[in-house]
Amino acid sequence: MNLQRHPLLYGSIPWVLPVLLLAVWEAGTRVGWISDRVLPAPFAIVQSFVALTLSGELWGHLKTSCWRALSGFGIGAGVGIVLGFWTGTSHLMERFLDTSVQMIRNVPHLALTPLVILWFGIGEEAKIFLIALGVMFPVYLNTFHGIRSVDRQLIEMGRAYGLDRWKLFRDVILPGALPSILVGIRFGLGVMWLTLIVAETIAASSGLGYMAMNARELLQIDIVVLAILLYALLGKLADYLARVLEERWLRWHPNYQRAAG
Amino acid sequence: MKMSETEEARLGEAGSAHGVAVDARALCKRYGALTVLHELELNIAPGEFVAIVGRSGCGKSTLLRLLAGLEAPDGGRLEVAGEERRGLSDHTRVMFQEARLLPWKTVLANVGLGLSGDWRTKALDILTQVGLAEKASEWPAVLSGGQRQRVSLARALIHTPRLLLLDEPLGALDALTRIEMQSLIEDLWRRYGFTAVLVTHDVSEAVALADRVVLIEEGRITLDRRVPLARPRERGSPEFGALEKEVLHRVLGRTAPGGEA
Numbered sequence: 001m002n003l004q005r006h007p008l009l010y011g012s013i014p015w016v017l018p019v020l021l022l023a024v025w026e027a028g029t030r031v032g033w034i035s036d037r038v039l040p041a042p043f044a045i046v047q048s049f050v051a052l053t054l055s056g057e058l059w060g061h062l063k064t065s066c067w068r069a070l071s072g073f074g075i076g077a078g079v080g081i082v083l084g085f086w087t088g089t090s091h092l093m094e095r096f097l098d099t100s101v102q103m104i105r106n107v108p109h110l111a112l113t114p115l116v117i118l119w120f121g122i123g124e125e126a127k128i129f130l131i132a133l134g135v136m137f138p139v140y141l142n143t144f145h146g147i148r149s150v151d152r153q154l155i156e157m158g159r160a161y162g163l164d165r166w167k168l169f170r171d172v173i174l175p176g177a178l179p180s181i182l183v184g185i186r187f188g189l190g191v192m193w194l195t196l197i198v199a200e201t202i203a204a205s206s207g208l209g210y211m212a213m214n215a216r217e218l219l220q221i222d223i224v225v226l227a228i229l230l231y232a233l234l235g236k237l238a239d240y241l242a243r244v245l246e247e248r249w250l251r252w253h254p255n256y257q258r259a260a261g
Numbered sequence: 262m263k264m265s266e267t268e269e270a271r272l273g274e275a276g277s278a279h280g281v282a283v284d285a286r287a288l289c290k291r292y293g294a295l296t297v298l299h300e301l302e303l304n305i306a307p308g309e310f311v312a313i314v315g316r317s318g319c320g321k322s323t324l325l326r327l328l329a330g331l332e333a334p335d336g337g338r339l340e341v342a343g344e345e346r347r348g349l350s351d352h353t354r355v356m357f358q359e360a361r362l363l364p365w366k367t368v369l370a371n372v373g374l375g376l377s378g379d380w381r382t383k384a385l386d387i388l389t390q391v392g393l394a395e396k397a398s399e400w401p402a403v404l405s406g407g408q409r410q411r412v413s414l415a416r417a418l419i420h421t422p423r424l425l426l427l428d429e430p431l432g433a434l435d436a437l438t439r440i441e442m443q444s445l446i447e448d449l450w451r452r453y454g455f456t457a458v459l460v461t462h463d464v465s466e467a468v469a470l471a472d473r474v475v476l477i478e479e480g481r482i483t484l485d486r487r488v489p490l491a492r493p494r495e496r497g498s499p500e501f502g503a504l505e506k507e508v509l510h511r512v513l514g515r516t517a518p519g520g521e522a
Binding site: 153154156157159162172176178252 | 359
């Protein structure tokens with residue numbers, strides 16, 4: 001049987017393993033293989049999810065976490081793209097900036113957490129700063145690399161066909177660098193969640209990480225697992241959005257063309 | 262420089278209306294210690310079709326890049342349309358060896374590159390002339406090699422150039438597609454009356470298309486042969502064969518039997 005001919009069946013393949021794991025897990029807790037002090041039953045997690053949703057508590061934490069993640073990402077990716085464009089298009093800027101950026105890049109940004117807490121306390125600025133710092137480097141590096149790897153022949157053609165600097169950038173350099181920039185953005189999204197989790201776990205008074213840490217102190221293991229699952233879902237959502245952007249912006253790319261196109 | 266009366270008449274009507282004259286005197290080009298062009302002398306009448314042949318590395322592509330204004334000469338004087346060539350010019354367009362289409366623009370948008378205003382109608386009209394109107398909304402990635410070069414020809418012609426430079430644009434095509442493209446280029450040259458300079462490895466292509474075949478050896482012109490055959494030229498004819506053989510012998514460095522250089 002050719003599975004690819006059955007869209008419903010084919011579409012469900014990625015979900016077979018998670019659903020199977022869930023079933024084993026539920027069965028394991030019911031039979032008593034898995035102690036509920038190690039891992040609560042999926043159903044118990046659903047119950048606490050419903051309870052937290054109804055009380056509005058979950059929504060509040062979720063909103064706070066997403067706001068931190070997105071503002072940190074926006075600042076970091078924005079700075080990374082601008083710096084990448086700048087060093088990518090100007091040799092002088094590259095000489096001036098690139099060595100410094102490469103040095104800072106080699107320090108894991110999470111190592112700065114104690115310093116950042118000293119600077120900003122445990123307020124929002126500390127977390128947003130850490131996320132922005134973490135996101136900036138992959139976006140910067142990929143933007144720079146993308147601009148530098150635009151086909152020289154296409155740039156020469158653009159010049160020979162009378163494109164001015166702005167049109168050359170808009171029609172040749174930017175679209176040529178876009179696949180690489182989007183890779184940087186996907187990397188950045190991964191860094192964004194990682195940093196958010198660490199920052200919220202170490203120092204926060206709201207957000208999903210705080211919710212999990214607080215639940216740990218009260219031995220509410222179902223809420224801890226719920227928080228972890230939500231992180232997984234949010235990460236998947238961000239990745240999905242990045243893929244939608246890739247498919248939209250890289251329609252021309254042979255790797256992104258549907259079989260029919 | 263001798264010309265038949267009919268040729269003179271043709272150059273007189275189409276040429277002066279549109280094509281430009283090219284005048285190179287003692288043209289020199291060096292890359293470091295390597296001298297690529299040695300005081301090269303070349304005159305091209307308005308509307309004339311000149312083919313430049315020679316072995317790899319003889320300097321023919323360099324000459325084309327100088328004519329295009331993509332590079333500057335190190336000595337001598339290069340005049341196009343009676344004015345010294347300084348950098349790129351709006352009346353000159355290049356067709357490169359590779360089609361150099363922008364993969365992120367549709368075929369139509371590639372043809373209209375760098376144009377403003379109502380370029381779509383014009384681009385579609387030119388695409389019709391190269392026989393690719395039905396591919397207007399496709400991505401370049403789905404085109405064959407010959408179709409890509411047709412688009413690149415359309416992209417050059419939309420600017421109604423007065424000097425069209427062709428840098429081995431058909432080198433990578435299969436034999437049949439190449440012959441089709443040659444007659445397309447000839448037709449469009451006769452319709453538009455631009456001056457054409459074609460760099461090619463293919464002596465038969467040079468004899469089929471050009472009014473004059475010029476041989477460059479070690480940066481100097483060593484043969485400048487008028488092709489007196491009537492158009493459209495028949496490849497099978499004895500005159501064609503004899504001329505092709507004569508030029509080929511000179512390219513290979515043997516003395517031609519009864520050849521008049």
